[in-house]
């Protein structure tokens with residue numbers, strides 16, 4: 001059942017976008033997206049390591065295709081505040097409802113509770129979703145190389161930039177890394193999760209992290225469980241970490257984030 005998870009997610013997104021277009025035409029959404037909004041810098045925060053030498057993007061994640069429900073009764077404002085108290089440098093919020101039980105409201109609530117920049121984590125396959133992200137108040141969006149053509153990747157990066165949002169470009173392989181570099185992505189997320197088996201292997205990010213240098217900044221994503229994983233990756237030159245499940249499952253997220261940062 002896992003083999004085709006990304007195709008199933010993409011198929012569902014196509015349906016959702018076409019329904020959303022019926023409710024709110026793209027011309028109207030674009031008009032709303034053009035309204036000036038103050039965005040918080042995402043790339044700038046992650047471009048250099050803070051005093052701990054480690055930046056954590058802490059994720060609000062209720063459920064996932066690989067693990068089912070992780071934490072159903074999750075108050076996004078409360079979690080966001082705990083993440084900020086623990087020293088998280090940015091937030092990631094899953095807004096997909098069908099597979100991750102998230103919502104745009106989760107993003108809005110989390111963002112309004114803290115001063116951290118917020119990444120909208122979703123599966124963007126249509127320009128409509130970029131305007132949606134801008135209206136939602138996202139400071140950055142995720143673009144996944146595997147589900148976009150190189151032309152779409154460039155176009156969506158430009159649209160995000162026009163709306164003042166940063167972009168995290170996600171890759172799973174060296175050939176996708178080439179596509180990201182050709183599109184001139186500055187923030188590149190190396191996903192440790194194998195989407196066929198759902199296994200995670202931090203060795204994937206540690207192998208590819210060394211291939212990136214300034215102004216390109218690497219973010220290790222998925223399967224990071226403890227300080228030991230972080231140390232392994234910092235030794236490979238990576239200092240940004242996007243972490244969901246292990247933070248959400250911990251009894252004390254603030255304390256857990258401190259421990260990830262080595263405090």
Ligand SMILES: O=C(O)c1ccccc1NCC(=O)[C@H](O)[C@H](O)COP(=O)(O)O
Nearest residue numbers: 064065066221222223224242243244245
């Ligand atoms: O988390 C999943 O099961 C998953 C399955 C298919 C596509 C994407 C998936 N996750 C999205 C993410 O990118 C993660 O939430 C993020 O990297 C954090 O991962 P983790 O720390 O392992 O929760």
